Amino acid sequence: MSFFGECKRIYSEEMKTRISPKITAQPTRGLVDEKIYIRVSNLIPNEKITLRCLLLSEDNDFWHAYGLYISDDKGVVNVAEDVCLGGSYTGTEPNGLIWSLKPVPGSRPALRLRKHNVFTPFLLNISVHKGHINGDFKDASSLALTVIERWYISPGVSRVEISENYIHGTLFLPPGPGPFPGILDLWGGGGGLVEYRAALLASHGYASLALEYMSTQNTSINVNNIGIEYFEAAIHFLKSHPRVSSEQVGIFGLSFGTSVALNIAAKGNRISPRCLVCISGSHAVKINGTIGDVFTNLKEEGGKIMVDENNHFIWKELILPRLADPSKKVKVGNIKCPLLLIAGNDDQNWPTVDSARDMENMMKAAGNEHLLTTLIYPKTGHLIEPPYSPHTRFSNFISAFNQEKVVVLWGGQPKEHSFAQEDSWEKILHFLYHHLYSSSIGLSKL
Amino acid sequence: MDEPFQLEVACLPPHCPVTLRSTLCSEGNDLWESFSHYVSDERGRVNVSKDDSLGGSYIGCEPMGLLWSLRLAVGGRQNIRLRKKNMQTPLVVDISLFDGHTIDNFNTQTALAMTTMERWYMAPGVRRIEVRENGVVGTLFIPPGPGPFPALLDVWGLAGFMEHRAALLASRGYACLALAYINHPELQLGSGMGISYFQESWKLLQSVPQVSADRLGLLGSCFGAAIFILMASELPDISPQCLVAINSPSGFFKPGEGKYLEKMKRLLPEPKLDANGHLMTKDAILAVGIDLERSLQAGGIQCPVLLIVGEDDQCVPSLESAQKLEAQMRAVGKGHLVTKLSYPEAGHLIEPPYHPVMRSSSFILPGQTVTLLWGGVGKPHAAAQEDSWRRILEFLDKHL
Secondary structure (H helix, E strand, O other): OOHHHHOOOOOOHHHHHOOOOEEEEEOOEEEOOOOOEEEEEOOOOOOEEEEEEEEEOOOOOEEEEEEEEEOOOOOOEEOOOOOEOOEOOOEOOOOHHHHOOEEOOOOOOOOOOOOOOOOOOEEEEEEEEEOOOOOOOOOOOEEEEEEEEEEOOOOOOEEEEEEEOOEEEEEEEOOOOOOEEEEEEEOOOOOOOOOHHHHHHHHOOOEEEEEOOOOOOOOOOOOOOOEHHHHHHHHHHHHOOOOEEEEEEEEEEEOHHHHHHHHHHHHOOOOOOOOEEEEOOOOOOOOOOEHHHHHHHHOOOOOOOEEOOOOOEEOOOOOHHHHHOHHHOOOHHHOOOOEEEEEEOOOOOOOHHHHHHHHHHHHHHHOOHHHEEEEEEOOOOOOOOOOOOOOOOEEEEEOOOOOOEEEEEOOOOHHHHHHHHHHHHHHHHHHHHHHHHOOOOOOOEO | OOOOOOOEEEOOOOOOEEEEEEEEEOOOOOEEEEEEEEEOOOOOOEEOOOOOEOOEOOOEOOOOHHHHOOEEOOOOOOOOOOOOOOOOOOEEEEEEEEEOOOOOOHHHOOOOEEEEEEEOOOOOOOEEEEEEEOOEEEEEEEOOOOOOEEEEEEEOOOOOOOOHHHHHHHHOOOEEEEEOOOOOOOOOOOOOOOHHHHHHHHHHHHOOOOEEEEEEEEEEEHHHHHHHHHHHHHOOOOOOOEEEEEOOOHHHOOOOOOOHHHHHHHHOOOOEEOOOOOEEOHHHHHHHOOOHHHOOOOOOOOOOEEEEEEOOOOOOOHHHHHHHHHHHHHHOOOHHHEEEEEEOOOOOOOOOOOOOOOOEEEEEEOOEEEEEEOOOOHHHHHHHHHHHHHHHHHHHHHHO
16 A cells, blocks of 8 residues: 555645644754754744643653743744743743643653663654643644654763672763763662663763662662662772773762762762762761661651641651751761752752751861852752753652652742752753863863 | 754863864765864863864864865775765764874874764654655655645756755755656666656655645756756646756756666767866766757746856856856746856765765766766865755745
8 A cells, every 4th residue: 555545634725725834943852951942933923822842751651841822923933032821831931841841631640750761862742733722732733843852861972781899880981082080870769770860971071870779679789788888889980990080080969869978978088089969968867887777767766757738758857856966967077079069948858958058067167168069949849850851749759778659749849940950950060070070181071 | 964063172281282083984884084183272172163273174164174074084995975875873973082283093093082973864753755656766754743844856966866865854844755767776767767757756746645735846956957947847737836956957958758878878979087087077068058959948937946056066067057047047037036056166066064075986877987076175165065055945945
């Protein structure tokens, strides 16, 4: 059967003669942290249209975002400059169609959008629809459509699976001979091996090791057998890698990963990181024995576990009482490297703002506060991810420690949280460049 | 592929001489390379979009020089055009940085740094459909979305069938049928299909559901363009909204009923060879033009025409053809429809932007392989590719 027979559609005569609207989006292929530029032309002047972004996640859920616009006198909508009148975001938001992505109506509840395979992109279908549509696109046919790809990894970056000397993770290396500055990339209590941020950091020129330290599948990484030495071994691995510059290795942590980073840096032995990026974490988590012990102890302080009106768990007060007890806190006064501390003041999961203030005080008293830069963002929650990840206010959570399945409240409001992600990432890249690249000559960067 | 890129080097010592080298491994497994010499500024940076190259494959401020000055590496096959057959994968270009100003033996040196760039002909969402219908052989590229889209028929010269420009045009919003008409194993007449074949192709494109049937154009290079000019001028059922002809020998050839290669061999006097033994066919074609009956009358064209001319075209008398065509249309009061873009020092192979520039390459004729001289000089030819593409897209946007 001919291909024409296969794709026959019925077009009205009017549709065939009208010049169809054209939508262009740049870059057609880019990294997830690149800004997008979307432009619609050939519309009727002052026409009401709806722009929609649709994505199918690897978990087979549909996510979408949409904005209501009115074309100008020339029949053009320019998302970077025009005002969005409603939808999943409002105002002048050049990247709103990405960061305001939410599961489509009727989806499973409490989802979080995360990329598992970094070697395929997120495919975003961006379509233009007639009129102002409020969320229900079931019967809405599009006037025009374009597709863009969003990648966590740039061409040339290589991925190496690491399972030697008992450390388990994935190393991402930028293209070229190196040597490159290195980053140990640590996530939190959800466990598993999360690769996308390390892949993104490698795309910016850093040899990045995504480390797995809590696993339900891989029994060799049992939190009851792992202590701080496991992470030190990971840093040692990075430092002695032939393509890594051993003097330029830092740690990037989120949530529990931040606590690990602070513990290592405060120890002040041979394993001294060059700099630290600590997001949404606390120094009130001291690692004395195994990680398993640490997690067991989290609940034994008399701190409160609360739930909100939807029965979503709020854990931010769990370790709050520890802030009053010096013996329970990492001695951040001993840290000898620059530290970038990032927190959201609507974090419902960890007491990150209180911890940040307390850390500031401790470092002032110890005389090393010149090393500290603190960024606290309003209406921003716990999951401060690379831009333009959709904001997740709450989601399903399975603790890798005890396999508890709950819905956790992370906090934050979409617009402010997305701004925090965009702004903090820019500052993080500057910080890393300043401390891991430009402070030494001999590392060239293309 | 037609997008410019920015390339910056940082963290060098100030005022440090460096060499940037680009390499590409083609589908035919040939290594292409280009290199240029820069000196870092007082902050230890090089910005290829703003700084001057002091030597190498190109000189001066050339933001895209590392692409268009790519040449086949010494030691491998020579004289072959860069051709990509698979549109669904990118060209991968590696760019490396070396200390000092080097001109060769790169493989024995350690690069200071490296990065990789992907260049694509097909944007995400563009659909590629092989067409074998009613005897028509080609590939259709359709932009994403419901359409309907303006559409183009795309042909090349006697070299045969290439998809890359059609893929790019679809990435820019035009449903584009890259049409094979010569030298293709699935065509009835390997030496060239006749006019009725092109009529069939036109009808086919019109009938594609995603195509807006009254917004069709013709875009061709070389001999293919000559055929299109004939169609637009003499066939009443072919009424394009616009026509783009790149280096067409139209003033001197009447394409007729097909079998072009055989006819050319019969009709053309022996072409001259230049100092390198490369074939220059331009004068031979010029000589044919004396016979008026054979030359193409373009006065019947009803639509805007964009003529792209490389003045250093050594393959066909492109400038003379364009002048002739303009004169013919002026004679019937349609001179205002013609726009002629004439590029000094540009040759015959005016490709989409940033394509490596080749002054001559090997060409397979029935019974023998020769080296054809295309003409064109590096920098001006690259600039012509960039400028003409921009003008083509503007022209298509305006008329379709």
